[in-house]
Amino acid sequence: MLVTLTVYADYQATTPVDPRVVAAMEPFWSDAFANPHSSDHAAGWRAAAVVDEAASAVAALIGADSGEITFTSGATESNNLALIGLARRAPRGRHRVLVSAIEHKSVLAAARSLGVREGLAVETIPVNADGDLRLDALSEMLDDSVLAVSVMAVNNEVGVIQDISRIADLVRPHGALLHCDAAQAPCAMDTKMLAARADLVSLSGHKIYGPKGIGALYVRHGTETQIEPLIYGGDQQRGLRAGTVPVPLCVGLGAAAGILCEAGTEERRAVGELRDIFVDQLKSSVPAVQLNGPSAERRHPGNANLRFGGHDAQDILAAVQPGLAASTGAACTSGIPEPSHVLKALGLTESEVAASVRFSFGRFSTGAEVTNAVRIVEDAITKLEASRLPDTV
Numbered sequence: 001m002l003v004t005l006t007v008y009a010d011y012q013a014t015t016p017v018d019p020r021v022v023a024a025m026e027p028f029w030s031d032a033f034a035n036p037h038s039s040d041h042a043a044g045w046r047a048a049a050v051v052d053e054a055a056s057a058v059a060a061l062i063g064a065d066s067g068e069i070t071f072t073s074g075a076t077e078s079n080n081l082a083l084i085g086l087a088r089r090a091p092r093g094r095h096r097v098l099v100s101a102i103e104h105k106s107v108l109a110a111a112r113s114l115g116v117r118e119g120l121a122v123e124t125i126p127v128n129a130d131g132d133l134r135l136d137a138l139s140e141m142l143d144d145s146v147l148a149v150s151v152m153a154v155n156n157e158v159g160v161i162q163d164i165s166r167i168a169d170l171v172r173p174h175g176a177l178l179h180c181d182a183a184q185a186p187c188a189m190d191t192k193m194l195a196a197r198a199d200l201v202s203l204s205g206h207k208i209y210g211p212k213g214i215g216a217l218y219v220r221h222g223t224e225t226q227i228e229p230l231i232y233g234g235d236q237q238r239g240l241r242a243g244t245v246p247v248p249l250c251v252g253l254g255a256a257a258g259i260l261c262e263a264g265t266e267e268r269r270a271v272g273e274l275r276d277i278f279v280d281q282l283k284s285s286v287p288a289v290q291l292n293g294p295s296a297e298r299r300h301p302g303n304a305n306l307r308f309g310g311h312d313a314q315d316i317l318a319a320v321q322p323g324l325a326a327s328t329g330a331a332c333t334s335g336i337p338e339p340s341h342v343l344k345a346l347g348l349t350e351s352e353v354a355a356s357v358r359f360s361f362g363r364f365s366t367g368a369e370v371t372n373a374v375r376i377v378e379d380a381i382t383k384l385e386a387s388r389l390p391d392t393v
Contacts, residue, residue: 017206028251036050054251078215082202087120098142107152146174161185187301200219
């Protein structure tokens, strides 16, 4: 996808809103604007019916029931509601929370707050060099004192796809709840089994070609009583999140989910082919390039986290501007780039982390754009290497 004259290769940061999603949302900004919680008139009933339809579409994406879907402002809020909400109603004896070493910052920050504010012990589950959760380590850590385990279905930096079914089989016998941050998952894998395996699942609109500002938390039936809401007010959404739900955004998330339910398998195949072309061409022309993380079949089809030996990622990203949009995949605090905790957890050295760039392709990427992206990166590397040569007079 071209953004003005820029090849966009940062789909894991955010996706463009699909035009079909925009069209589905449009009537609910003006003509059908009623409050879905207004139960005294037909306009409110219609709005409520539309929200229910959106919840059904989101539920279908992960194999859940519509009544198990709580709309939120995004995956960050969903992650916080899941972990902090559980902690505030933790039964006696359940005082430990386990999180993987490569979780999104919103999970790691929420987990840290549990130790500071809720008095729980938060422990990190290690991963191997590909980013796979160390199941042997998880098994040793589990016992009946564990309240919850949080594992990302698909990583946002290296794209590793976790074996949620095997993780669930380890967690369930101990009575702990399994939370899964699945923001990246729908564009990477068939997610229809998630609700059958996890107790709580976080989703995001803008990662799946829906609008920003909307997400969802799947809460398994019967689990809602174990979660303390973070927002108080009315009794909307099973009492888990007070406030009027944003009808247009809910419709957008539902439409985005519906598109993936219908065409996700073919889309993932097509995107994976483009990603493989990009990686293969770059590796053949830039010998120092190496792929961080798992093999292609075990990672997000659009993800290519590449390490450029002997170079600095920030220099490369600056050199490809304005022609190519990519990222380091690292979180920023107050605008200051931090070394990727994900790549460090995989065992990369500081210099290897600093040399890594995340490219991610998606629904609207084209073969011509991939070819152009390869050329832009090649030109940038050539210029950077030339700048290091001593001047000759």
